[in-house]
Structures are given as structure tokens and as C-alpha cells.
Amino acid sequence: MSIRVGIYGYGNLGRGIESAIKQNPDMELVCVFTRRDPEKLTIATEGVKVCHVDKVTDYKDRIDVMILCGGSAKDLPTQTPDLAKMFCVVDSFDTHAKIPEHFARVDSAAAQHGNVAIISCGWDPGMFSLNRLYAEVILPEGKNYTFWGKGVSQGHSDAVRRIEGVADARQYTIPKTDALNSVRNAEEPLLTARDMHLRECFVVAKEGADLERIEKEIKEMPDYFADYDTIVHFISSEEMKRDHSGIPHGGFVIRTGATGADSSNNHVIEYSLKLDSNPEFTASVICAFARAAYKLQKKGELGCKTVFDIPPSLLSPKSPEELRKELL
């Protein structure tokens, strides 16, 4: 019997989940829930229902795991605990400072209703977090570094789009090679934000806009750009569409540390991702953890978990014997 999955919210991430489910033969998409008019939403999978979110209670016993595809700012803080009362849930909550309160709310909802919830799932938080943890426990005397990119930052692109005179914008976060090399050489450098990442913006200006002012406003924007070296290119909307319509991302988690009687032996642990599509990769991670949520509940577990709490074998459709034979 396959794992019956629901998708709650049908944006980039929701579409990524829909496509990832097709790569996992033990999973079956039951329904996509939307706040829009379901009649007007066409999804990619034939024969799968689209329902308004109001109807979600009807699916209480027809869905094993609900995957939440809303945003961390406004959707997930209420959606995840609410839905954890009815289903096992997985979300990709990524507002780091608010994880403790989100965890507490989801934990109590899920535990009271016998469900398993996995929050903050994806690649960062998610796979990058796991790699920071594994690397730290192996090399207690060492230092973790996380670099992001090259990839599109949605938040920074949005910030540029809000500037007067900007019609469209795309911001790439790019790790700096010198910093990466220094880290890989186990030099354990002290690095500022500016040392680690470069920000490159492609901007379509509205007709007659003051380009100099736009560039200045970008480069001086506090939090987003002021602490970085920023490059601004003005391009046409045709160029934007042709060259910048993808959503690539990726990055590096590197830990270096020393071992031995006199700490003379250095080690470098590096995990890297190079992703053509950020939302599709995030969705692929989430699907594997949805399987684990389902299995954990079947084993009698309940409450809120993170990637740190999940035995890796539960992520796989294979049996423990197969895993030991094929992958150990």
C-alpha cells in the first residue's frame, strides 16, 4: 500500500512536490489544496483532485502525510500546527530565530493528536543542517562554514524589485573563491559577510528611470546589500527572460578540524550542492522525509521532529537488509 500524500499550497514548491511524488513509487498524490478557486487551478497530474483548503477536514482519513508548501512568514506558523491535528505533516519552515516557538506549537498539536510532524525540512535548513551536525560531532575541535550559491535569492530579488523605477530584478548570491579556498586549506579564517559572498543583481529598469540612483539604493540597502560587495547590471526584459528565468541554487558546508595527540592532523569535510532548481530539490528532500514521518507514526512515535531526529534508513523505500547490502 502506498503512502497517501496531500499538497497544501500550489506554488513552486507545491509543483516540485507533485513532480517528486512521481519519482517515488511508494507514494501517491491524493489531493492538492489551494486557497484559490479550485475550478481555475489545473495541476500536472491527471486524475488528482484539487480542493479548496476549506475542505481539508474531509480528507482526515484519506491522507497519511500532508506536505505544507506555504511561506514561513505568514502561512506555516498557523498552518503547520493546525494541520498537525489531522495529519502527519512536513514543512520547510526557515525563519531561523522562530524555530523554537514553531517547534513548540507544532509539537503539542501533533503529539495531542497522535501525529508526527517534521519541520524545517529542505536543504538549508535540512541537508546543510545535517551536514553541520555530522561534521561537528566527528571533529569536535574545528570550525563550520556555510557558503550559499551560486544561486538566486528570492528575498534579495524581491528587495530590489521594491525600489522605485525597477520593473524586474534577479539577485545571485555567489560564494567568494578566496574565502572558499582558505577554508578548504584548513586555515580556519575569520570571515565577514563581505569576505564570504558577492551579490550580483540583474535589473530591468522602467523607462526613464534614474539608473544611477537605483544602483546606489541597491548597494546601500541595509541588511540586504550594504555589508557586501554588490555588482549591478541593467538588462532588458528580453535578456531577463532569456538568461534568468531559472531558479538555481546550491552551496557548501565545510568543516575543518584537527585530531591526534598534538592536533597535527587536519581534516576537511565538505558537502556541496549544485541545483538547477531550488524548489524542486527542496521538494525532493521533503518527499523523503514525508516517508519517514509516515513510518515513524506507524512505529508509534508522535510529536514534532527535525531532520536531526530521523534515522536515515526511514527515508528510504528499501528494507534495512537491502540498504546494508547495497549502500553500506
Add this chain to the structure above:
Amino acid sequence: MSIRVGIYGYGNLGRGIESAIKQNPDMELVCVFTRRDPEKLTIATEGVKVCHVDKVTDYKDRIDVMILCGGSAKDLPTQTPDLAKMFCVVDSFDTHAKIPEHFARVDSAAAQHGNVAIISCGWDPGMFSLNRLYAEVILPEGKNYTFWGKGVSQGHSDAVRRIEGVADARQYTIPKTDALNSVRNAEEPLLTARDMHLRECFVVAKEGADLERIEKEIKEMPDYFADYDTIVHFISSEEMKRDHSGIPHGGFVIRTGATGADSSNNHVIEYSLKLDSNPEFTASVICAFARAAYKLQKKGELGCKTVFDIPPSLLSPKSPEELRKELL
């Protein structure tokens, strides 16, 4: 209260464990067990006992986790199940084809005596296995590649040393750059053994030995060298000592795969290690899993596990709250 650890076997790995325990403040080395005369063995930690293996039963209630540092060929097949009757145990059993039977023997011994055993722990099998698993569950439509090196292969070095006329030898396994690049470019190439790795040998010949014959015997040795491009250098014993006394190793686990409605988006997941000391890094991994074995037993679990079965959070001395705050 700290986790009381015993070391069973005091070679390179045992010394690595001894040194790793010092980096983990929640662990305490209780005793080193040896088959040699304990009077003649001096260890690096003051105040810690050295006992003959015959005395191990005396320590049944004084050691929480016994770390086995013997070899996979002759020691671990009997030692791990025997000691799992008295202690939680961790070993680094790496004879791949025999893992199922080793697992079964250790599982029944550990389960019957209420202990937790973790077998095949280190970096391969171990961290590399974990990365093969994580990558496969995220990208079900894709391909895993494992490259080893640059590093010293003990087995291949030993094989060269057994050739007549060879006084000493060191063999480095080196991943081939073309193959690595093709894999990283998501070309999913079909690679032979020869495509993936180069074998480089440094040989000290005995006086008067026939160098040409030695080189030929190395290059034609079945299983070890015949299927590879092999380079042989003859060097002096002084050069061997000066340039080849370390035990570096490392490697790469790479998975590429595609996602999306038309599988048009490629992703590259890469995990790599660059290690100055193979045994010290292996020991560092084992220590983290020893902590997990201890915690699992306290939670009432028993029987044999592998790295696939261990929730990552149990590897850390930090609380779940700290982990979520600092690393998620």
C-alpha cells in the same frame, strides 16, 4: 556522568580512539585491552589501565561502550559478538560481502544481553554510506559514484610488500580527474575501475633485486593492479621514511540526478573528505557513534545497528534544543 569507554586492541585505530576521547568531554577512557603483555604496553593517557584481554569480563559493569579496534578478517567476526554479550560495542567491520552474517551474529548476541551494537562504522563504510543513502533518497532518478583517495591503501601496500625483492612499499589510490569532472557535470558516465582510479606505488627494493621483474609483477597482479593504470617508483628507504610515513586518505561520494516534469533540471550532491590521518578520522567517527550506542541503550533499544539506523541528534553531546538553535 561521563560515558565510560574501553578500547579493545591498541594499533593505529586504538591510538586514534584514545586521542579522540580526549576531544569529547562527556567520554572517559577506562581501560585499554591488549593481547600483548600489558606490562610492556605504554599508552598515551596517564592514569588509564592497560589490561590483558583475558581480564575483560572483570570490566562488565565498569565500561559502557567497548570500541573494537581489531581487523575485519580475523578479529571482529568473533570479538564483536563475544563482547556484545557484555557491553555496548562499536566496530569498523569493513568486509562488505560478509556484513549480513556479521550483522546477524552481533544482533543476536547484543539483543540477548540487552546491549546495543553498531557495526561497520567509520568513513567507508560509515559516512560515505550515509551520504550514498541520503543522496539516493533525495534523487531517486540518478546515479551514485564513490571515488577514493588520494590516499594510502593498506591492502594494496601489503600486496606489493609480499613480492619477492621488495623491502617496503606504499600504494596511493588516486581518483582520476577526467572521471570526477564527468560525474560532476551530471553526464552519468559508465566508468570502469581503470577510468576511476590510478594506482601509484612507491617501492623500496632489496639490494640487487630485479626492478623490472618487480614492476611487472605489480602491474600484472590480478584484482589489485591488473585492472588499473599503475605507476611504480623505486625510492630509497630514507625517501620512504621522509615522504611517505603519513596515512592520508579521503574521497568523494557524488550523486547526480534529475527532477521536474520533463526531468530537465539536474542536481549534483557531493560529499568529500580530505584526511591527514585515516585511522584518526575513522576513530573520530566511531567515538560519535559510541555516544549514540550508549544513548540508545539508555532509551531501551537493543541489538545490532548500522549508521543508517542512528538518529543524528544522538551523535552529539548537545541537547535537541541546542542542536535546533545552533545547527538547524
